[in-house]
Amino acid sequence: MAKEITARDVDYSQWYNDLVLKGGLADYSSVRGCMVIKPYGYGLWENMRDALDKAFKETGHVNAYFPLFIPKSFLSKEAAHVEGFAKECAVVTHYRLMNDPNGGGVIVDPSAKLEEELIVRPTSETIIWNSYKNWIQSYRDLPLLINQWANVVRWEMRTRLFLRTAEFLWQEGHTAHATAEEAIIETEKMLHVYAKFAEEFMAMPVIKGKKSANERFAGALDTYCIEAMMQDGQALQAGTSHFLGQNFAKAFDVQFLTKEGKQEYVWATSWGVSTRLIGALIMAHSDDDGLVMPPKLAPLQVVIVPIFKGAEQLNMIFDKLKPLMDALKAKGISVKFDDDDQKRPGFKFAEYEMIGVPVRLAIGARDLENGTVEVARRDTKEKSSQQLEGIENYIEQLLVDIQQSMYNKALAFRDANIRKADTWEQFLKMIEEPGFIYAHWDGTGETEEKIKELTKATIRCIPLDNPQEDGVCIFSGKPSKERVIFARAY
Amino acid sequence: MAKEITARDVDYSQWYNDLVLKGGLADYSSVRGCMVIKPYGYGLWENMRDALDKAFKETGHVNAYFPLFIPKSFLSKEAAHVEGFAKECAVVTHYRLMNDPNGGGVIVDPSAKLEEELIVRPTSETIIWNSYKNWIQSYRDLPLLINQWANVVRWEMRTRLFLRTAEFLWQEGHTAHATAEEAIIETEKMLHVYAKFAEEFMAMPVIKGKKSANERFAGALDTYCIEAMMQDGQALQAGTSHFLGQNFAKAFDVQFLTKEGKQEYVWATSWGVSTRLIGALIMAHSDDDGLVMPPKLAPLQVVIVPIFKGAEQLNMIFDKLKPLMDALKAKGISVKFDDDDQKRPGFKFAEYEMIGVPVRLAIGARDLENGTVEVARRDTKEKSSQQLEGIENYIEQLLVDIQQSMYNKALAFRDANIRKADTWEQFLKMIEEPGFIYAHWDGTGETEEKIKELTKATIRCIPLDNPQEDGVCIFSGKPSKERVIFARAY
Numbered sequence: 001m002a003k004e005i006t007a008r009d010v011d012y013s014q015w016y017n018d019l020v021l022k023g024g025l026a027d028y029s030s031v032r033g034c035m036v037i038k039p040y041g042y043g044l045w046e047n048m049r050d051a052l053d054k055a056f057k058e059t060g061h062v063n064a065y066f067p068l069f070i071p072k073s074f075l076s077k078e079a080a081h082v083e084g085f086a087k088e089c090a091v092v093t094h095y096r097l098m099n100d101p102n103g104g105g106v107i108v109d110p111s112a113k114l115e116e117e118l119i120v121r122p123t124s125e126t127i128i129w130n131s132y133k134n135w136i137q138s139y140r141d142l143p144l145l146i147n148q149w150a151n152v153v154r155w156e157m158r159t160r161l162f163l164r165t166a167e168f169l170w171q172e173g174h175t176a177h178a179t180a181e182e183a184i185i186e187t188e189k190m191l192h193v194y195a196k197f198a199e200e201f202m203a204m205p206v207i208k209g210k211k212s213a214n215e216r217f218a219g220a221l222d223t224y225c226i227e228a229m230m231q232d233g234q235a236l237q238a239g240t241s242h243f244l245g246q247n248f249a250k251a252f253d254v255q256f257l258t259k260e261g262k263q264e265y266v267w268a269t270s271w272g273v274s275t276r277l278i279g280a281l282i283m284a285h286s287d288d289d290g291l292v293m294p295p296k297l298a299p300l301q302v303v304i305v306p307i308f309k310g311a312e313q314l315n316m317i318f319d320k321l322k323p324l325m326d327a328l329k330a331k332g333i334s335v336k337f338d339d340d341d342q343k344r345p346g347f348k349f350a351e352y353e354m355i356g357v358p359v360r361l362a363i364g365a366r367d368l369e370n371g372t373v374e375v376a377r378r379d380t381k382e383k384s385s386q387q388l389e390g391i392e393n394y395i396e397q398l399l400v401d402i403q404q405s406m407y408n409k410a411l412a413f414r415d416a417n418i419r420k421a422d423t424w425e426q427f428l429k430m431i432e433e434p435g436f437i438y439a440h441w442d443g444t445g446e447t448e449e450k451i452k453e454l455t456k457a458t459i460r461c462i463p464l465d466n467p468q469e470d471g472v473c474i475f476s477g478k479p480s481k482e483r484v485i486f487a488r489a490y
Numbered sequence: 491m492a493k494e495i496t497a498r499d500v501d502y503s504q505w506y507n508d509l510v511l512k513g514g515l516a517d518y519s520s521v522r523g524c525m526v527i528k529p530y531g532y533g534l535w536e537n538m539r540d541a542l543d544k545a546f547k548e549t550g551h552v553n554a555y556f557p558l559f560i561p562k563s564f565l566s567k568e569a570a571h572v573e574g575f576a577k578e579c580a581v582v583t584h585y586r587l588m589n590d591p592n593g594g595g596v597i598v599d600p601s602a603k604l605e606e607e608l609i610v611r612p613t614s615e616t617i618i619w620n621s622y623k624n625w626i627q628s629y630r631d632l633p634l635l636i637n638q639w640a641n642v643v644r645w646e647m648r649t650r651l652f653l654r655t656a657e658f659l660w661q662e663g664h665t666a667h668a669t670a671e672e673a674i675i676e677t678e679k680m681l682h683v684y685a686k687f688a689e690e691f692m693a694m695p696v697i698k699g700k701k702s703a704n705e706r707f708a709g710a711l712d713t714y715c716i717e718a719m720m721q722d723g724q725a726l727q728a729g730t731s732h733f734l735g736q737n738f739a740k741a742f743d744v745q746f747l748t749k750e751g752k753q754e755y756v757w758a759t760s761w762g763v764s765t766r767l768i769g770a771l772i773m774a775h776s777d778d779d780g781l782v783m784p785p786k787l788a789p790l791q792v793v794i795v796p797i798f799k800g801a802e803q804l805n806m807i808f809d810k811l812k813p814l815m816d817a818l819k820a821k822g823i824s825v826k827f828d829d830d831d832q833k834r835p836g837f838k839f840a841e842y843e844m845i846g847v848p849v850r851l852a853i854g855a856r857d858l859e860n861g862t863v864e865v866a867r868r869d870t871k872e873k874s875s876q877q878l879e880g881i882e883n884y885i886e887q888l889l890v891d892i893q894q895s896m897y898n899k900a901l902a903f904r905d906a907n908i909r910k911a912d913t914w915e916q917f918l919k920m921i922e923e924p925g926f927i928y929a930h931w932d933g934t935g936e937t938e939e940k941i942k943e944l945t946k947a948t949i950r951c952i953p954l955d956n957p958q959e960d961g962v963c964i965f966s967g968k969p970s971k972e973r974v975i976f977a978r979a980y
Contacts, residue, residue, distance in 0.1 A: 030564075030620055039553065065535075069580070072596060075596060089587065092580045108562075150641075
């Protein structure tokens with residue numbers, strides 16, 4: 001039998017963990033809060049990384065690599081940044097171990113204490129701007145458009161696989177510009193790159209917006225984000241892009257000579273997405289039978305399960321399907337022929353449903369005679385019998401259809417679960433139901449904080465191109481010019 | 491004027507540093523021993539990584555990701571391993587900072603001390619085998635063929651850009667097998683993958699061999715390596731592949747059920763190459779004018795320098811060459827058109843020589859009339875005038891020729907600098923000259939150690955397929971059955 005998965009409506013949170021663990025995406029490790037990304041999960045991450053990396057390069061960015069460690073004093077240089085980031089992090093204090101004179105393995109060598117402690121990077125603004133100081137002298141050195149793929153560590157108290165782990169993988173873009181305007185354009189451009197990736201590759205609709213002041217990145221003048229709705233109606237922040245103004249340039253004294261011959265501080269942005277996206281992908285699409293992978297990111301797109309008795313039948317099926325496999329590979333479609341003779345077909349079907357392979361083909365002796373094959377799509381579970389002849393084109397189109405259909409389904413679900421609240425009573429009722437609430441807010445951090453305290457709902461974002469509309473704040477009754485998105489969030 | 495480079499025969503070590511820094515490959519950072527890999531250097535690493543990753547996948551391996559941190563106690567579990575690795579490493583002792591009550595920025599929160607210290611991985615055998623324990627139950631789970639791309643930290647006292655840095659990037663393969671034989675085959679297979687990469691992509695000939703017992707990886711039964719000769723005649727170990735026997739399986743109690751129904755310990759290998767390869771690439775090929783990049787790894791393969799007066803001429807040249815650029819890109823050849831009007835062509839020539847772009851095209855008004863272009867190859871500095879018509883095919887072939895010619899040159903240099911020593915006097919004389927020495931050795935660690943003490947020469951390897959030949963050890967005079975490679979090394 002296939003491994004059992006807890007149903008969503010029994011225990012959503014356990015359902016999620018079951019999928020991550022039994023779907024072979026990740027595993028717990030012996031290090032508190034750190035996970036192991038297993039080969040299938042890492043294959044998914046590689047596909048995400050490659051698509052994003054291509055988009056970054058197409059928009060003129062290059063990759064580089066900066067040190068894992070940040071001198072403690074660097075964190076104190078930008079006042080807001082230190083408040084937000086310097087607290088829960090891994091601190092390296094020593095650089096050597098020694099044999100325990102009492103024979104108990106190894107111990108920290110007390111004489112090998114660092115003069116200044118090193119922080120394992122929770123984000124790299126400070127160490128990067130410390131380098132940019134040496135790289136930027138004149139307007140001719142700008143813009144500097146650099147991205148880094150790296151691991152980072154934030155010592156979270158409560159961790160969840162992919163969604164919140166002490167160590168995670170991400171990319172962080174750090175750009176430097178001659179003007180505020182140019183930096184803002186960059187900040188918005190990267191938000192759009194993220195949104196396009198979420199929608200076109202992850203099949204996950206997102207709302208683009210700005211964070212309220214309370215929710216801004218530590219050190220940013222403005223934080224843009226994309227917010228997605230999970231199947232339990234909660235929000236998940238899937239990517240952020242920050243306009244940092246001149247804060248880091250001032251903290252690290254990065255000035256440049258303008259065309260007009262003046263010295264000015266450089267303008268900055270940073271933007272990132274992480275392995276958290278894998279958590280989002282799971283919760284956006286999967287069902288009680290397992291993962292559902294969008295074809296554009298699936299580590300395996302098509303699996304062929306032969307139904308056979310004995311080696312001779314297996315070989316006949318293989319020979320018959322070899323040209324199809326070659327044709328699919330030539331189209332850039334990944335395909336696996338599962339010739340394992342120790343597992344029954346029904347068991348295999350359940351296994352491939354568990355890991356979310358978009359298209360499954362099954363073929364037995366009768367199909368062989370008829371020149372047909374059974375095609376099952378993972379997202380809708382629909383099955384049909386198709387002619388084998390020319391089926392590579394059918395499959396190619398089917399993958400496109402599945403991708404689109406998954407997006408449409410997620411979009412319909414999201415749109416059906418965004419409601420407007422016009423009074424506090426409505427708000428209190430709606431917040432107990434799954435979904436986002438679109439409501440007026442008076443723009444103060446005080447009100448935002450109070451609403452969060454009372455309902456656990458936060459302002460996810462102020463949508464871009466938000467319609468302007470007179471109204472009153474659902475909580476304070478003060479005047480408001482636009483609605484914002486409230487939700488409980490991951 | 492172009493940046494100045496110290497000549498090799500003036501100061502080889504300074505020449506190397508000049509190339510790394512002025513060639514834009516890397517920069518020093520504010521963290522002791524850690525470097526910044528700049529975009530051009532990272533582009534080179536991306537090309538190396540992609541070629542290696544493809545070769546790993548073609549040989550059946552998949553990627554995964556394991557935690558950055560290793561619990562201190564794990565290092566003590568394998569006796570030899572702890573001796574070799576547990577000493578000079580970064581130790582995380584605390585997980586929180588706090589505001590300094592005296593107002594001096596942030597300080598380590600003394601109450602946030604970890605119960606068990608965490609080591610930033612110097613290599614991942616222990617943390618990975620701790621996971622494998624949960625993943626391997628039966629022979630059906632084997633072989634397990636996993637690779638990881640990661641950063642690692644070894645607290646080296648004397649560091650050099652790329653060659654020896656506290657943090658570096660690498661890949662580490664960790665495989666698990668049912669039999670010793672299978673594990674040894676894997677160990678050797680990956681050595682051949684490395685050798686093929688070094689020779690075909692880096693254009694760098696290598697000697698494949700086994701390390702002497704003294705030079706083995708901590709915890710290995712056998713260490714295989716590839717050794718390359720740098721232009722100063724010193725050796726550089728460019729990759730290693732280890733047969734680990736059952737050492738880690740025993741340390742982490744990883745047993746499996748055999749086909750015959752018995753419980754047995756699993757057999758292991760590990761193998762890795764790192765950003766050190768970039769140091770090897772530089773020292774194998776570059777000259778006093780800068781870097782020389784092999785075409786297959788060059789971040790930029792072809793640069794076009796227009797020689798023009800005014801925008802109109804520039805546009806004419808661009809329009810004329812646009813079809814060529816498209817044709818090159820269609821062939822997968824990277825090309826840049828340098829339209830900068832602030833730098834003179836001669837300055838640009840020197841800059842592209844500095845960063846080692848394999849092929850440079852220069853085109854001016856007269857060339858435009860004649861339908862010709864000047865083609866310069868970086869490796870030999872040869873220039874010729876070529877017909878523009880159909881030149882994309884000429885360039886494609888030229889890149890192949892350069893790649894081969896660089897390999898041939900490096901091979902001829904190496905072979906001219908391997909000498910046989912038959913007496914200790916010969917050895918002492920030869921070791922003061924650049925190159926490798928092929929000499930008899932009595933097979934003892936004692937003799938090896940003594941030779942190292944007296945001459946700084948180490949046994950680089952015992953070559954695979956080494957001719958068997960009776961002789962006597964150059965140092966002890968004891969009988970020997972084969973020669974080994976001695977050299978001073980990076």
